[in-house]
């Protein structure tokens with residue numbers, strides 16, 4: 127489990143993290159989302175033990191991570207900007223990681239060759255294409271068999287088939303070994319498919335941290351067409367956060383239990399009534415781009 131408690135970090139007087147608190151449960155896939163500059167990479171670098179916080183604490187399995195080799199041996203990282211020794215090949219790095227990660231599995235290294243058939247593991251990694259370098263990073267990280275896997279924009283550069291393959295390998299590890307995966311990405315569509323928890327960061331703070339199911343059980347998007355041209359006056363206690371209209375079809379984003387809300391709307395005998403879950407992308411947009419921070423209201 128990763129526990130980040132009230133972490134602050136400033137760079138030259140600029141407060142990049144401002145009392146950031148988050149919890150990643152063991153065996154979960156936690157998606158960290160937020161606009162550019164929100165502090166995602168900075169908090170990930172704290173969690174991987176690269177930065178020391180100005181204040182607050184970062185515990186992995188109950189232990190502080192900074193300058194703690196025993197804890198770092200449980201964590202593997204695929205950073206945004208991959209770094210290897212200048213002329214190292216995937217095979218060289220595998221040898222290096224074998225010495226660093228007690229759980230490194232050489233048999234798995236050979237078995238995964240099949241999953242990454244286009245990566246020549248004798249070639250220097252820096253000579254591989256960007257996507258191949260990412261594949262090599264996943265190949266190595268999966269063999270380290272870490273308890274915690276930290277991924278910063280992980281599938282950037284991978285083609286769609288390889289993305290799917292990599293996620294399926296990761297999800298297999300989560301299911302079989304209880305690996306905890308913390309992933310930062312701007313690809314909300316993809317996170318929605320794989321994550322069970324989401325944290326939304328803004329200005330160095332976590333604005334909202336929930337399971338995806340909780341998020342989607344507390345708000346609904348209703349598409350409604352009424353028989354009359356003007357929509358009826360809906361009751362005040364129906365917590366409508368946003369309304370839009372295309373032709374006769376109204377779209378309401380409403381806080382509350384989706385089934386209850388649908389039943390209440392059905393009382394108006396609409397010609398069309400459809401209840402849809404909000405996508406993670408919509409939640410993100412309402413939370414950060416909306417005028418009224420509507421979604422934060424939904425879940426608090």
Ligand SMILES: Nc1ncnc2c1ncn2[C@@H]1O[C@H](COP(=O)(O)OP(=O)(O)OP(=O)(O)O)[C@@H](O)[C@H]1O
Nearest residue numbers: 137138140142160161162163164165166167168169
């Ligand atoms: N080493 C550093 N020195 C100075 N400022 C930094 C440093 N690292 C991060 N920052 C600043 O901290 C803020 C957060 O940066 P960070 O890279 O964590 O954002 P991010 O959420 O990962 O953004 P993006 O989505 O663009 O990758 C930014 O304003 C950035 O300029």
